[in-house]
Amino acid sequence: MRKALPVLLLSTALLAGCAVGPDYRAPALDLPEQWPEHVLLSAEARADWQQWWRQFEDPHLDALVARAVDDNLELRLQLARIQEARARLGLARAEQLPSVSAQAEAARERTPGAASPLGQSSTDNLFSLAGVLDYELDLWGRLAREREASEALLEQSLFAHDAVRLNVIADVVATYFDLRSAQRQLRITEATAASREETFRLEQLRFDVGESDELALRQAQSELESTLAQLPSQRERVRVLEGALGLLVGMTPAELMAELDYGDTDLEAIALPDGVPAVLPSELLARRPDIRSAEAGLIAANAGIGVAEASRLPRFNLGGLLGSAAGDAGDLFTSAAGTWGLSATVMGPLFDFGRSASRIETAEALAEQAEVQYRATVAQAFNEVRNALVTYEASGERVEAIRRQVTAFERTLELAEVRYREGFVGFIELLDAQRALLAAELALSEAMRDRLTATATLFKALGGGWQVEG
Template sequence: MRKILCLLPLFLAGCSWLAPEYRRPVPTLPATWNGARVVPRDDRAWWQRYGDPVLDELEAEAARHNDDLALAKSSLSQAQAQYSYAFANQLPSLSVAGSDAYGKFADGRVRAMGQSFRFPGKTSNFGFVGGVLNYELDLWGKNASLSNAAKAGVQGAVYAQDAARLSVAAGVAKLYFSLRALDRNVAILQDSIRTQDDILALVQHQYDVGAVDALLLQDATERRDAVHAALPDMEDQRNNAETALSVLVGRSPQDIVQTGIARGRPLDELSVPEPTPSVLPSELLERRPDIAMHEQMLIASNFNIGYARAAYFPSISLASLAGVNNIDIDNLYRATSRSWTLGAAMAAPVLDFGRTESGVKLAKANRDQQVVLYQQSIRTAFKEVRDALLAQNTASERDTDTLARNDAAAQTLRLMTLRLQQGYASQIDVLAAQSTVQLAELSRVKARLQRLDASVDLYRATGGGFTAAPVKEKK
């Protein structure tokens, strides 16, 4: 018994040699991001670089209450419980067993549990209480493979949680920027309505005195009606964006209905990070949580092959029983003898009609599927980085161009106002210049929003600043 207990640590270690050796698929990676300058930085809270305290508060609120993050946390807890179960399955199990009998035996001697007992011809108690130790020798690494697969599942769940956190943070930032853009658009349209009303009133007066024809009046009327019709649609978009943001940050139904979203800095005053990635292409495989998650799923599927292959080989179990026996008329719990047994059992497959082979084929097919998904996640990641870089550069140029056009329109309005004061222009000329400024401002807001969204997409594509702690080995 002692010798077997001394060998238990060797058996506990097990082995997973039946699982194929894991080799990470090595894709062909570019050396640089098409000449883009790499700026090393630590952006775990990358949204703070936009310089809006309200956005920071919304991100913190989403981290606490978002439903997707709660589901990801629950999935992680499930994976951890599964790993704990798989790890414990490698260890011996100890249970308590007992029996009690009360009756009358014939006068004589009976041999049981390695002991000789004399039974008097009277009513007696016969009892046993002891411990049972069971252990399956993991010679083929079946339980070790299952434990390692579960461990990879935990690490994958950690990365999945990071991916959900990054996705939610990006969604909150983009929705907040859209809300601020819609706020500005509503204000511009309200100014445009007043301008178009004033223009129509002037044209109507000119038409009444015969200075202009009906065609010019009709054109002014249509312009005024178009601006009036655009405002309700813009307000609906703003309300929908505000509601969507309330849901994303995890607010209660009462708060969604009764409480609005606070507003921070105006859109033009928000800082826009430099349109450059913070990592090299080779580092993207480590930083993108979705890529890391798919690799852990691939590792788990690799160990599952070892678990399936172990079914080809015999399973060997050890069982030990030790306790005390009692034959006593008066006191059942006063031991009169001690006993122990040690046994081993082996079960080997002989004919299973291809069940084990099918299990191995299924495990290999799942591993091949995970290889494809892992490679697909890499391709998708590099596509998203490339698209985000191009969008950043384009949005930056468009933002600069619209700013120049907006400044030019504002300068025209100032000059037209001076001409009006000097008698060289009419009020309707000033109002027309003011309308041009408002149209330029709408284009400016659109370009600014595109630039902010492109910067968020770049943060998300390069993995943001996620950090995932490795799963510690249980002892």
Template structure:
């Protein structure tokens, strides 16, 4: 309301004063104009046609980043483990605390743009030279601003921009940790399910070979077979027993690894899912690969690398500003008196206004060295950003290659295992009827065991490749 009574010159003067104040607070940035580096990867992912040989859910049509992890990992056993990990994992806790540290550091840097108002009080008692005699007394109480830097050249603004970018990079790093954690829990869980399946195969194989060894001993004792056949059967049985012990060890070690990710013991109910093993797990939906440029917006690790680059770019502005004068302001308003009793009496008012300017003249090249360091750090950040883009591209390309080929590989290996099962069954009949020798039977048994293990491992690889593709495309940190 009061503005309408100001004359035109007064309004212009007020506007000029406001503009000058804004310039003092904001300063002028000396940081280089930021331009995102060109992505050093092809414009499209490698052409890897998908061979549709196994039933898969219909594509969701949504990008991986838009698919919450609860909608991707739909098996309730796995979802429960992921929730436990998000609550208890220590690496994720550290990442969250790092965000708090970066946020506090940003607030500290930002506070330098505004004056700090403080209260100071003090007094002095001193005896002058002996010839003067008496006691000198001085007391004061002041409220004022101490050494507030007027940011004409944008040094503090650049430092604030760098701190903000570091904070945002830390937040993206937290998302990266969460994405990796969820994918690791999923892969660890799938590995244990596969371990259970391998244990069943190995247990059955060991039982079959122990039964075969008993039969061989009976036939050897009756002079039907030679000792060579008996020793071969013993060798295969002990080999199966060693494989069973190895499978047990790997199963326990994989459970220990998953417990470390969870930060808690693995519930037994999360492992048992019926005799079908990996095939009993709930399916994961397909997600479209999109274009490599999508990784720049979807991958938190790529965004974190870009924020680090922005911070390095802002630090150049701060280093450039070191070549220009620093203007600081100290001002106090209060009371002062030669006696404590008269400190708040009339006529005791006191004030102080002390601007200062520091102009660098000779610093033995320190400012230039700081600027050179800032430029070098920027170049390092560019290389790290480009490397993060290349790594993301490679991960997606690998996952797409796996999706295109593992289905056919699994189909072929399962067909092989079925054929080897029939061959083994026929070999048992032929051996019992005296048509086939022990060597052929043992060979059929070995081939069946190898084919079954290969099929299980390939099914695990197929499921883990789906997890990798979801993670590589930027999924896993969104939740619902």
């Protein structure tokens, strides 16, 4: 028996490296070699782009992003999930190691005479103290696959946190631009209302001295009231966006209910980057945290197949005991009280009526779902990049077109005012020019916001910040 035990240990050790189940292989994907031609920066110009929101050169925005990264509740939730995944990985690693426990026992037992060979009853004490070792030989790689799955799930949690962080930052940036645009539109409308109030006052004076009829007076009044009617909804939008931004950056309820102040940056003062760093399509798979998270989920699901396949095979456990036992507590730890034991057990299912097979089929189905999810995530990511590139170019063209439109309407209004004072055109022509300019100025504010948001969206679609290697 003593000769057979080393042979058993050696053979099981050789088998321990055999892990059942498929090894992970990344799915084959049909990727484009290059993006379409767009305004992209070279690799040499990437150095300052890891914190991409700083390219807008707005300290108020930088402060809001910094607070959101620290205080946003979604990010806190993801951090808690990372801690959970890290703890599960620690458990999976520990399962591959022996467990050592201590065992202490004190017993007093009466043996009846009928059960004694001498026919006499007796009462005996037993005291024992021992260390017990238990170790599962991972012959089929079940524990190794569980560790592989736990490592992948930890990576999935880490990448999911990065994805949420990127989304939160992009949402903060976009909401901030919305707020600045709404504030600018409110200022334009307030200035227009003041101008039209002055126009109405002048028309009232002209009407009083008989230089104008009541129709022109009422038209001026109607235009003033129409402009004033836009102010409540615009003020409401500013307040709503202030609250939305406060929620994104993790403000407390008390802060949200107080007066919110995000500085006085004007929309036009926000810098617009000249371009974005060039990222090859193949690099996007490594840059997008949502893609990395989906792939980590696929790796974990693939390892789950190995766990399920190994579970249907026998488990080998080794046990050992070393301690001291005596009838009197004072005799413990003497040479005569020494005790030890070795054991080896094999246990596996014989008839489980399809349970093991169902577990394997379930694991394979989950792996297939994970692969489909991974492919869908990749396709969605590339479509987001495509749309972001298109919007990025179109938004710039729209801003330039509306700027030219505003310039034309400003000149039109100047001429209309001159000709109205000289009596060559009626008051309705002047009102038309004022309406057109107001609409164009509001549209320009929206276009400027859209161009800034499109830039931020492109940053997000390409995976956020760029880390230069070298």
